[in-house]
Amino acid sequence: MMLYALTHITQRYHQRTVLDIDHLAIETGSIYALLGPNGAGKTTLLNILSFLEAPTSGTIAFRGQVVDHSHAAMQQLRRQVVLVDQHPIMFSTSVCSNIEFGLKIRKIDKARRQHIVDETLETVGLRSFKHVAAHALSGGETQRLALARALALEPDVLLCDEPTASVDVENQAVIQVLLQQINEQRGTTIIFTTHDRLQAAALAHQTLVLESGRLATTTYENSYTCTLHAAEHGTMRCRLHGIVEIPLPLRLQDYRQSAGSGRIYIDPEKIRLFRAELQQPNTQQIAGTIVLVMSEGEKIRVVVNIGVLMVVLMDRSSYQQERPAIGETMHLQLATDAVTLM
Amino acid sequence: MSFFVESFFSAFKLVGALDPELLLIVRVSLTVSCIATVSAATVGIPLGFIIAYGNLPGKRAVITILNTLLALPTVVIGLFVYTFISRRGVFGALDLLYTQQAMVIGQFILIVPLVTALTVAAVSRVDERYRKTAKTLGANTWQTALIVLREGRFGIGAAVISAFGRVISEIGISMMLGGNIKGFTRTMTTAMALEYDKGSFTLAVALGLVLIAISLGMNILFNLVQGKSTR
Numbered sequence: 001m002m003l004y005a006l007t008h009i010t011q012r013y014h015q016r017t018v019l020d021i022d023h024l025a026i027e028t029g030s031i032y033a034l035l036g037p038n039g040a041g042k043t044t045l046l047n048i049l050s051f052l053e054a055p056t057s058g059t060i061a062f063r064g065q066v067v068d069h070s071h072a073a074m075q076q077l078r079r080q081v082v083l084v085d086q087h088p089i090m091f092s093t094s095v096c097s098n099i100e101f102g103l104k105i106r107k108i109d110k111a112r113r114q115h116i117v118d119e120t121l122e123t124v125g126l127r128s129f130k131h132v133a134a135h136a137l138s139g140g141e142t143q144r145l146a147l148a149r150a151l152a153l154e155p156d157v158l159l160c161d162e163p164t165a166s167v168d169v170e171n172q173a174v175i176q177v178l179l180q181q182i183n184e185q186r187g188t189t190i191i192f193t194t195h196d197r198l199q200a201a202a203l204a205h206q207t208l209v210l211e212s213g214r215l216a217t218t219t220y221e222n223s224y225t226c227t228l229h230a231a232e233h234g235t236m237r238c239r240l241h242g243i244v245e246i247p248l249p250l251r252l253q254d255y256r257q258s259a260g261s262g263r264i265y266i267d268p269e270k271i272r273l274f275r276a277e278l279q280q281p282n283t284q285q286i287a288g289t290i291v292l293v294m295s296e297g298e299k300i301r302v303v304v305n306i307g308v309l310m311v312v313l314m315d316r317s318s319y320q321q322e323r324p325a326i327g328e329t330m331h332l333q334l335a336t337d338a339v340t341l342m
Numbered sequence: 343m344s345f346f347v348e349s350f351f352s353a354f355k356l357v358g359a360l361d362p363e364l365l366l367i368v369r370v371s372l373t374v375s376c377i378a379t380v381s382a383a384t385v386g387i388p389l390g391f392i393i394a395y396g397n398l399p400g401k402r403a404v405i406t407i408l409n410t411l412l413a414l415p416t417v418v419i420g421l422f423v424y425t426f427i428s429r430r431g432v433f434g435a436l437d438l439l440y441t442q443q444a445m446v447i448g449q450f451i452l453i454v455p456l457v458t459a460l461t462v463a464a465v466s467r468v469d470e471r472y473r474k475t476a477k478t479l480g481a482n483t484w485q486t487a488l489i490v491l492r493e494g495r496f497g498i499g500a501a502v503i504s505a506f507g508r509v510i511s512e513i514g515i516s517m518m519l520g521g522n523i524k525g526f527t528r529t530m531t532t533a534m535a536l537e538y539d540k541g542s543f544t545l546a547v548a549l550g551l552v553l554i555a556i557s558l559g560m561n562i563l564f565n566l567v568q569g570k571s572t573r
Binding site: 050052071075078079082085087088089091092102105149150153 | 469471472474475476477478479480481482483485489492493
């Protein structure tokens, strides 16, 4: 069932368009990961989905009904959707009172409130902190309390802005498990933003990528800011993140007109990895050091440091043939259709 | 030197003996200052909150005017109120001149800008995320405003304490509008001025000691409240 349907949504601040989405459909009961670099519009999209902000233009349908952006209608819709901030702030009361806040607003009686508070604190593993001042909690505990405060309201949709960005590894794992549990046990639709593609792959049923306010058809990894410039013999080169320069495959000579700054996406499945001794003559290759090798479904993920980190997804046969090892220097070659300029 | 020691010794004795005249003066001072502070808080806190929280046009101009009013001398306020409540004034018929009510009115005018400006500062300092969090948890406009008010409570409390400290130690308004009538409008500061004029230092020093003790108490309270707000 369709939960959200966004059509021609734009959001502008001071004449600057920060979000421009032609169409986006979110289904009920799924987990969505929203990937994208800083400033891509992830938080703006979450604010719109949580009915905290009305878009500048476009229509949103929620459960098949077109959303009326009047004050009263938005307030009613907010009772079904809760947003957990990247850096959540706790009211200067106890842990218990923080969780009770939304329940009191919904006029739930005291006995029931206490039961929900106990149950929720148990779920997030903060039972022993019930009467502690919320401001006294650590970063990870605060993030879990913020989740508890949202979960106590049993929302249909839980929106989390980088839920694990500012917590330690232990709390990251706890929060990931929690999100999965909530989705499985309560059927809550979860939409979370992240920079971590691995986390997105592990948690989400579907991944959305935002680039400069627009939904991108690419995956998030191997997306770099770049400066294009002409090199010798009519070829083009590209400086990634202002750090490392790579040659562009031939097809991109068509982009000679577009010399300047922008973003580039390199498809990780369209990069070949060679051992140095297998280097072929007359091909433009990039040398790098292997820093990570891991299995990912039918593919092998290899991360190569070429000055910036570049991900290569190898099929198992190529991996058997090349056997990249951590610390080894190898060469990358981009296929002619590997590069997309954005 | 012996004059100094003698005056202090006599003053301490007067305070220790709970001299009835001294107690009466302290009572008048506290009564007038407390009523003025409560009245100013009743007006200044909501006003400051609306200015800080609301998205009103001309907000910056209002804040600038408030900050200017903070520097208003007490004698100017005294003179201003006098023109209204003296026999020839608009409210002359109310016969307010040289009454405690007149002093309250003057002190109220003195500290309303202070309470308002400090409330504006306190509410403006409340993290914007409180508003967003309250809204996403389902709060309506009033409930969201109350959350912001609650989170700014220590700063607002400090504003009220600061205002009380201002009125308890002022002299211009009390002298001009109260007239320093014994047992009726004589406050600690006006009594001290009178005793100084008479060259009788014992009561003046004793009142000074009480005033310093009250100021100290207010500052301790102010620091406690400020400390809580920054914790």
